[in-house]
Amino acid sequence: MPLIFEKSVPGRRGLKNPASDADAAASIPQKYRRAKACPLPEVTELDIVRHFTALSQKNFSVDTNFYPLGSCTMKYNPKFTEEAARMPGFSGLHPLLPQLRQGEKLTQGALEVLYEMEKFLCEITGMDAFTMQPLAGAHGELTGVMMMAAYHKARGNKKKYVIVPDSAHGTNPATVAIAGYEMVAVASDERGVMDIGELSRKINAETAGLMLTCPDTHGIFNSDVDKIAGMIHAVDGIMYCDGANLNAVLGRFRPGDAGFDVMHVNLHKTFATPHGGGGPGAGPVGVKEKLVPYLPISRVIKRSDGTLALNYDYPESIGYIASFYGNFAIILRAYAYILLLGKEGLREAANQAVLNANYLKERLKERFDLAYDRPCMHEVVFSASRQAKRGVHALDIAKFLIDKGIHPPTIYFPLTVKEAMMIEPTETESKETLDLFVHVLFEADDLSQRNPAYFKDLPQSTPITRPDEAKAARDINTNYFKA
Amino acid sequence: MEVVDYYLYTKEHEWVSIENNVATVGVTDYAQEALGDITFVELPAVDAEVEQFEEFATLESVKAASDIFSPISGKVIEVNTLLESEPGILNKSPYERGWIAKIEISDSDEASNLMTAEEYRKFLESAG
Amino acid sequence: MIPYIANTPEDIKEMLRVIGVGRIDDLFRDIQPAYAPKAFNLPPGRSELEVTAWIHRLASKNASHLIPFIGGGYYDHYVPAAVTALVSRGEFYTAYTPYQPECSQGTLQALYEFQSAICALTGMEAANASLYDGGTALYEAAMMAIRITGRRKIIMDGGVSPIYRKIVKTYTSNLHFEFAETPVVHGQSNRQEIYKILDKDTAAVILQNPNFFGAIDDHADIIAKAHQTGALAVESVYPISLGLLKTPGEMGADIVTGEGQSLGLPLNFGGPYLGFMAARREFIRKMPGRIVGETVDQKGRRAFVNTLQAREQHIRREKAASNICTNVSLCALQAVIYMCLLGKEGFKELAQLNLDKAEFARRQIEQIEGVEVKRSSPTFNEFTVYLPQDASEVVEKMIAKGFAAGFPLGRYYKGMERYMIVAVTEKRTRQEILDYARCLREVLCR
Secondary structure: OOOHHHHOOOOOOOOOOOOOOOOOOOOOOHHHEOOOOOOOOOOOHHHHHHHHHHHHOOEOOOOOOEOOEOOOOOOOOOHHHHHHHOOHHHHOOOOOHHHOOOHHHHEHHHHHHHHHHHHHHHHHHOOOEEEOOOOOHHHHHHHHHHHHHHHHHHOOOOOOEEEEEOOOOOHHHHHHHHOOOEEEEEOEOOOOOEOHHHHHHHOOOOEEEEEEEOOOOOOOOOOOHHHHHHHHHHOOOEEEEEEOOHHHOOOOOOHHHOOOOEEEEOHHHHOOOOOOOOOOOOOOEEEOHHHHHHOOOOEEEEOOOOOEEEEOOOOOOOOOOOOOOOOHHHHHHHHHHHHHHHHHHHHHHHHHHHHHHHHHHHHHOOOOEEOOOOOOOOOEEEEOHHHHOOOOOHHHHHHHHHHOOEOOOEEOOOOOOOOEEEEOOOOOOOHHHHHHHHHHHHHHHHHHHHOHHHHHHOOOOOOOOOOOHHHHHHOOOOOHHHO | OOOOOOOEEOOOOEEEEEEOOEEEEEEOHHHHHHHOOEEEEEOOOOOOEEOOOOEEEEEEEOOOEEEEEOOOOEEEEEEOOHHHHOOOHHHHOOOOOOOOEEEEEOOHHHHHHOEOHHHHHHHHHHHO | OOOOOOOOHHHHHHHHHHHOOOOHHHHHOOOOHHHOOOOOOOOEOOOHHHHHHHHHHHHHOEOOOOEEOOOOOOOOOOOOHHHHHHHOOHHHHOOOOOOOHHHEHHHHHHHHHHHHHHHHHHOOOEEOOOEOOHHHHHHHHHHHHHHHHOOOEEEEEOOOOHHHHHHHHHHHOOOOOEEEEEOOEOOEOOHHHHHHHOOOOEEEEEEEEOOOOOEOOOOHHHHHHHHHOOOEEEEEEOHHHHHOEOOHHHHOOOEEEEEOOOOOOOOHHHOOOOEEEEEOHHHHHHOOOOEEEEEEOOOOOEEEEEEOHHHOHHHHHHHOOOOOOOOOHHHHHHHHHHHHHHHHHHHHHHHHHHHHHHHHHHHHHHOOOOOEEEOOOOEOOEEEEEOOOOHHHHHHHHHHOOEEOOEEHHHOOOOOOOEEEEEOOOOOOHHHHHHHHHHHHHHHHO
8 A cells, every 4th residue: 555655746735724813924044944844745634534544444453353462461442431531621731730839739630540540559459659650561660670779779789680580571671681780580490480499599699679470471370479579588679570461360469468569560451541553551660668769750649638739859769750640641541441340340350351261271272282281360371383393383373363353362472482372362352252263273273284385375365465574674664755 | 404514613503614813703504594584783893802602793683683602712803794785695605605704813722612513513413 | 240341151151161160269279368469449330421420520620721831842732633533443542563564554554654754854764663752762862872882971951851851860870871961051052061071982962952941953063063072963852843943864963852742642641642763774773662664575565564673672682772662653643644634835834833923922922021031042932931020920820810821940940930931832822822911911010
C-alpha cells in the first residue's frame, strides 16, 4: 500500500485552520526561519481517513482476534474506560495547574484518582506506598532499582551486583546495567524455578538486590520466594518484584506480604488498559516502608481538611523520573476498571485466567512438549521441539496461526526453553475460543507430520509474507525522505 | 561445518591464522551459521590494544548480537572495512574474505591457549 | 457477574474435569497458605453506569473552565475530530507491539510514516518510533551522546526546560557523569559560558529552541563550536514552532528530541505524551527505542518491520542501548495523523497563526503599566512577562477571573518571582486575549 506521502497532491488540504483575528501578520527574521516548508503530505480528510482505516485493517488486535501473546496479558479492554479517559474534565487538564499557588484546588478530581489508585494498588500488592509516575513497566523497573541504589547509598552499603534469573524479561538485565549495577545471572532448576543452590553461591556482601518476576516467566509460582527473600535480606539486599504477571494472583498473593520490598505493576496488563500497538502503558511502583523516603517526587498527599495536594518535600527522594504525575489517562482507565470489578471481580479475573491457562495446558500437552509439567498460573510455556524435528519450528507454527486468524503466542521467549511458545489466554476468552485454538494447533501438528514443507510459505492470507529482515537491517530505510 | 586445518581456534568460535607475528582473526563457519544473516559488524579501532579473550568486536544478525573476543593480545593494525558495507560476506566466506582484523601479536606464547583444528573439531562434536 | 468473563459454571466444571482437579482453588496450590493475603480490602464491584457517573463527578471537580494561557512545553492546541476518530479504532489501540509483521503492517507502516514526518519536521535523517515523553527522550539523547563519544561530560543550557533538566539529573545521578549548567543571559544561551567549559571531555551540549523563556535562537554557532571539540549537539524542540523556525537539521544538530503533545494529543493532566527522537543517519545504531524499517517480503512486496533490533533489551539484555521495551505507538499514530491533516501548507499556516496571536497578546500585555515583556530576541507563541508584583499572586488572582494566566517562573528559578511565561495558541480568540489583558490590568491596579 502506498505511503500517505505518496498520495500527496499539491493544493489539497486536510483541515481548515481559523482565519487570523490578530491585527497584523507577524514575522520572524529570516535567519531564524526554515528554508523550505515542512514537506508533509497534501491530502484531504477523506484521503487520511481511508488511508489509516485501511492500515488499521492490516492489524490483528484484541478487538478482532484471539491474542494469546504470553507475558503480555492481552485481555479485553472495556470500552467505557476509553470514554472515561476522554471526559473533557480530565483530557483538557493542564499538568502545570496544580503547581500554581492554590492550584491544587483546580485539580482535586484528578488528584483523587491518583490518590485512590495508590491506595488500591497498595491493597492489591501489600506494598506501603506507590508512585504512579513510571510511564511503562521498564520505566518502573528503573525507578525501583534507582530506589534500591538510594537505599544502599543512604546506609553506606557498598553494593555492586543485582541478581537476575536467566528466565527474566530482557528489560531486567538492561535496567540493572543502566542503573549502574552489574548483573549476575542465576539459572533455573529442573522445576523451572530459580536454582536456590546456585543463588546461595552467588549472593555475597556486595549483592544489592534481586529482581524476580513473580509468578515467573515460565508461568510458575515459586513457592520459595520467602526463603529467597530471607537470603537476600540477610545481606541487606532489596527484593524487587517484576509484577508483569500479577494478573494470575490477584487476591491470592501479595508480593508485599512475602518479603518483596519494591515492585512495579503493568497497568496495561493486569488492569486492562489498551496496549496501543506498543504503548502507552503505565508502570506504577510500590514500596515497603523502608524505601518510602526514596520515592520520586511529587507525591499526592491528603491534608487534614481532606483536600489533596502535591508534596515535593522529600529530601531523600531520588528526584524527578517523569515530567509529571504519570500516564494519567492510562491510570484513570485502570482506576475505572478496578472500580467496576471490585474485590470479588479481581479475584475472579485471576481465577479464570489461571483456569483458562491450565485448560490449554492439559489439552495441548498430548501433542506439544511442556517446558515444565506442573500446574501453571496464568500462562503456560510449551516447546515446539517435537515439531521442530520434523522441520516445523515455533516460527512456522506462529505463521500458521496467523492464517487461521489467531495472533501467535510469544515465541522464542523465555530464552531458557528451546522453540518456546508462551501462551497466555487471559480470563476474557471463552472456552469455545480456547477449543478452537487447540483444534488449530492440532491441525498444525498434523500438518507438521504430513507436509512440513507447507509451512515455509505461510502466512498466505496476510498482505505480506515473511519480510526480509536481514535486508531491512542491512539496507537501512527508516525515512521516506532518505530512502 | 568447515574447519580450516592450519588455523587455531577459541571456544567462542573465533579463528586465528598467524604469519610473521601478525594474527588474522575472524569467526568460524559454525559461528556464522549459528548467528544467521549477519547485518552489521562493529570493527575495532585501528591501533587499539586488545587482550586475549577480551571483547574486541561485535556482530549483529537480525535476532542476535554477539561479542567477538580476541584470540590473542596485541595491537590492531588493520580491519576489514569491506564488512562495513557488505556484512553478508561473513556468512559467505568466514575464513577468507570475511576476516575481521589483523593484530600485531604482543605475546606469541598465548597461542598455546588456543585449540588446533583437530581439537576444535572435537570440541564442536562434544558440544553437539 | 463480570461482563468480561465468558466461562459459565458449566464451562468451569467441564474445564476442571479436563484438568483433573475438583476446584479452582486446587490450581493455586503452589501458593501455600502461609502466603495468604494479609488484607485485600477493596470496594465491591459496581456497574458501568455507576462507575461512569462517579468518574464524571470526579471530572467535574477539575477546573476545566479556565481559559488557558499556560504552556511551559505543554500546549492547548486544537485536536481535529479525525485524529480522535482514527485512533479510536480498536484495530489500532487494542493491538500490541508488532512482533509479527504479517499481522501488524498497519501499526508498522503508520510508525514508518511517523518517523518520516518527524524527519521532515526536524530536518534530520533518521527518527525512532517514539519514546515516553519529551523529558525522558532528552535523557536518552544525553546517554546516546555519551555512548557515541565515549566522553562523560554534559553541558546543559539554562534555557532547557527545568523539568527536563531535573529528569536528566535524576537518571544520571548514579552514573558518574559530569554535569555543567550554563545559566541563560538575557533569556538566551550564554555562548561565552558554554565555550568556556566546552572541552575534550564534553559528550554533548544540550540546547532547546525556543527555550523555556520563549526565546528563539539560531544555535548553529554553538553547534559548530561543539563539533570542533568532537562534542555532539542535542536540540530539544517544540514541534509546532518548526512550521516556521529553522530546523535543528539546518543548524547542524546531531540528535533532536522533543515533546510531541502539541501534535494532536490532549493535555491529559501530564500523560500519556509523546517523546520523539531523530538523529543523523550515522548514529542510528546508537539510538534507543524501536525503529521501523522498510524492506520486501518473500514475493518482493513492500513490507515494514521492526529493525535494528539487536540494539534492544530483548536481545542484548544488560548491554542494550536502553531498557526501553514499549514506546508510545498510539501517541505516535495520533501525531502522524495530526501532521497529515495539517499538511505542508496547513502546518506552516498553523505556526503563523500561533505567532500572530501571541504577538497580538504581547502587544496588549505590554500596554499595561508596570508590565514588561522581556525579550532580547524574537519569540514564537510563548514569552516572558515581568510583573510589578509577585507572579504567583497575580496568577492566583487571575484564576478567580477565569484565566490560567501563565506559569510563574519563581517555581523553578530563584530570583524570578516576578516573572511568568505566557503561551498563546491558535485556540485563543481575539476577544479572549482582550479580556485577558483587561483582567490582568484590573488585578495589577488593585
